Amino acid sequence: MGKKSKGCACKQAELDCVREILEKYEGRRGVLVHILQDVQKKLGYLPEETLAVIAEGVGLSLAHVYGVASFYAHFYFTPRGENVIKVCRGTACHVRGSKAILEGLEEELEIKDGETTDDLKFTLETVSCVGCCALAPVVVVNEQVLKERDPKKIVTTLKAEGKEKGE
Amino acid sequence: MSKNVKKQEAGNQGHGTRKPSAQIIIGLGTCGIAAGAWDVWTAFEKELKKRKVKAELKQTGCIGLCYREVLVDVVTPRGKIAYGNVTPAMVSRIVSSHLIADKPIEDWIVLGDGYETSDTDFLARQYRIVLRNCGQIDPEVIEEYLATGGYKALEKVLREVPPEEVISIIKQSGLRGRGGAGFPTGRKWEFTRRAQGDKKYIVCNADEGDPGAFMDRSVLEGDPHSVLEGMLIAGYAIGADEGYIYVRAEYPLAVKRLRIAISQAREKGFLGKSVMDTPFSFDIKIKEGAGAFVCGEETALIASIEGRRGMPRLRPPYPATSGLWGKPTCINNVETLANVAWIVSNGAAEFAAIGTEKSKGTKIFAVTGKVKNSGLVEVPMGTALREVIFGICGGIKDDGEFKAVQIGGPSGGCLPAELLDITIDYESLTATGAIMGSGGMVVADQSTCMVDLARFFLDFTQNESCGKCVPCRLGTKRMLEMLTRITRGRTRDDDLELLETLARDVKVASLCGLGQTAPNPVLTTLKYFGHEYDVHIKERRCRAGVCTELVTYAIKDNLCKGCGVCVKHCPVDAISGARKEVHHIDESKCVKCGLCMEHCPFDAINKV
Incomplete structure (x- = not known):
């Protein structure tokens, strides 16, 4: 979506990596989801070009592969941010006010649920339940459950950490 | 990754030539880790090294006292004692007092032989078959x-x-x-x-x-x-x-x-x-x-x-x-x-021999929401709902009032206080319109709006509907739209009637369990909390103050000092009033952001 800044060389590397994964699963059945998971683990998301290569590799139509990939919530077709912020919207979190946290983060980051900031620093998502209901409302950043619940502080801390790393 | 390595090293230390007599066992389930268990682990590692105390640092899973995480068991010849809500700052005292001086710190004890605490009942009133080893053994050994x-x-x-x-x-x-x-x-x-x-x-x-x-x-x-x-x-x-x-x-x-x-x-x-x-x-x-x-x-x-x-x-x-x-x-x-x-x-x-005539054995419930002690509760089938929520989990948080318990997740139902004495088994739960489901129990108090809760679940099931069959794909969507209208005060005349009919149709006509049970939260809230729907529709009010568009903010004359703080914070200039005189909110301008209430130093603004 207008964020394809990567050059041809990179794309080639991406495709090579996909072919490597395909080789690993060759001759096994029911592995499409695994392949998609592996590719995403390597590349961070599923670039359009890779889907065609995967389709060819497993002998299925591109429509079929896209159909499977788009069915599951954990597959992404656009690059994701360095920091993935997930707001739990499970029931326990809901009755303890997770909606306000989500709205606060949307305001702080100026993106909506499911979107990524233009500088690719942050992705904001909701999850249906992470299973830490006793700590509700729960915010997970890069797979770590936060103790902080103030949207402003969450974003400020992450931005500061990012700067530290950059230096 | 580095955490794993660290753990290994600490473990090796413990398994040295002479087995240490003391063990420190930290609950490292997802809840424990989320509450900061690794920080506590590191603090123990440092403290033991610093004071040259020989003790084995071990991990265990979740014992189910989620509200007390981080949990640390200290095992010495005098027995096993568990500390709750442990932070790295508490570690030094646990080591010096309990491990070195053999004086357990009574104020922090959650469980231990011979100690009566407010948490004793949480486990003592349970019957653990499935959770028999959880929080007791190292799951990786x-x-x-x-x-x-x-x-x-x-x-x-x-x-x-x-x-x-x-x-x-x-x-x-x-x-x-x-x-x-x-x-x-x-x-x-x-x-x-x-x-x-x-x-x-x-x-x-x-x-x-x-x-x-x-x-x-x-x-x-x-x-x-x-x-x-x-x-x-x-x-x-x-x-x-x-x-x-x-x-x-x-x-x-x-x-x-x-x-x-x-x-x-x-x-x-x-x-x-x-x-x-x-x-x-x-x-x-x-x-x-x-x-x-x-x-x-x-x-x-x-x-x-x-x-x-x-x-x-x-x-x-x-x-x-x-x-x-x-x-x-x-x-x-x-x-x-x-x-x-x-x-x-x-x-x-x-x-x-455990349980009821048709439901045998035990069932685990994950009790969360506005309850004092959130956690995992395993009880014999046939235990009363009241025993689980009030007996074991200590009742409502902040001494609030029980309003409803939502059982069985998005497929389940919301039950009111009148049904607290029913027993938990497959048949009696189904009879109420809820289901056992996987055993989630979310407790709600007066601050939860039941119409909004029904909407919340429909939003979830509508999102998760796979789209294969029409009743579920379109039915949940239309139900969600109706519930959204109700929570926004834009109800159409026949919405309520249509909602109930559609809910029943989706229940019988859907292909799989998701669609067949998706209407349960709607049907049970209509059945037990119908008056809340009425208030939303007829009075256009949300008594819980959750449905933003049905809430109005008002200034209490007797408490307002006319300080002007609210005027400053109002983004749409909806508040007026001379200094040191009672202020007023112009409802036609108010966007219901709640900033005035948040900032009033005298708690003079409330939602009605």
Whole structure:
């Protein structure tokens, strides 16, 4: 979506990596989801070009592969941010006010649920339940459950950490 | 990764030449880690080194006292004492006072022999079969599971009990599926055993998708071998040589511990060819889900394992005759399987003696929401709802008033205070319009709006509907639209009537369990909290103050000092008033952002 800044060389590397994964699963059945998971683990998301290569590799139509990939919530077709912020919207979190946290983060980051900031620093998502209901409302950043619940502080801390790393 | 290495080193220290007499056991389940258990671990490591105290630092799973995480057990010759809500700052005192001076710190004790605390009841009033080892053993060390009698049940059946007899033991025990529907487990095994086929499968359904339920995660994290042993016994009973565990991707720690458990079981010869040197062979693979709630439905789950879109199909044929790759497949839930070894070891009669006439054994509930003690509660079937919420979990948080308990996740229902005395079993819950489901229990107080809660669940199911059948795909969407209109004060004349009719239609006409149960939150809130719908529709008010568009902010004349803080914070200039005189809010301008209420220093503004 207008964020394809990567050059041809990179794309080639991406495709090579996909072919490597395909080789690993060759001759096994029911592995499409695994392949998609592996590719995403390597590349961070599923670039359009890779889907065609995967389709060819497993002998299925591109429509079929896209159909499977788009069915599951954990597959992404656009690059994701360095920091993935997930707001739990499970029931326990809901009755303890997770909606306000989500709205606060949307305001702080100026993106909506499911979107990524233009500088690719942050992705904001909701999850249906992470299973830490006793700590509700729960915010997970890069797979770590936060103790902080103030949207402003969450974003400020992450931005500061990012700067530290950059230096 | 670095955490693992650290753990290993600490473990090695402990296993040195002389085994230290003291142990420090830290609860490292997802809840514990989220509450900061690794920081506490590091603090102990440092403190022990600094003071040159010999003690073994160990991990365990979640004991279910989630509200007390981080939990630390200190084991010394005087016994085991558990500290709760431990922070790194408390570590130094625990080491100096308890470990060095042998004086436990009474104020921080949560559990311990001879100590009466406010938490004693939480565990003492439970009956733990499935959670028997959770929070007691190190889930990453198979020897600890073996020391509790683990894999003895497997050995017993492999050497002494023919498969048919194993099935009849499970049938006699009365064990029913803990995933939601409550189908008798023994019969499921029998169907799969009798089905024609050269190859059969066991699938463990660990796709715990219900928001608010996390018992399966705790069992997988805290006692993974009990699930593996259950699968092995099931595999032997139905004649399968291969098993799959389908676990949701949101549970990385559970996946990690399962992988460790599987490889340890293989090393010990409990998995693989000729299990325990008998003719029985069995192996287990893990399949990670990719984020689709509907995959908890068995036919959708099979499609997902096969690498397809996880969409359900019509039954029959049932998976017992045609399941994974078209072969007879038995699908059992985590909690169901974790009961199996206990039943084999202790006998069907002992299991059947617990519970009610038709619901045997125990059930785990994940009690959360506005309750004092959130956590995992395992009680005999037939326990009263009141005992769970008030007796074990201590009642409502901040001394609030109980309003409702939502049982069974998005497929379940909301029950009012009048039903607190019903007993929990499959039949009596179904009679109320709720279902047992996976056992999530979210408690709501006066600050929860029931119409909004129904809307919340519909939003969830509508989102997760796979779209295959029309009643679910469109029905949930239309119901959501109606509920949204009600919560926004834009109800159409026939909305309420239509909502109820549609809810009933979706229930009977949907293809799978997701659609068939999706209307339950709507129907139960209509049945038990109908007056809240009326207030929303007729008075255009939300008494809980949740539905923003139905709330008005008002300034209390007697409390307003005319300081002007609210005027400053109002983004739309809706508040006016001379200095030191009572202010007023112009309702036509107010956007209901709530900033005035948040900033008023005299609490003079309230929602009505």
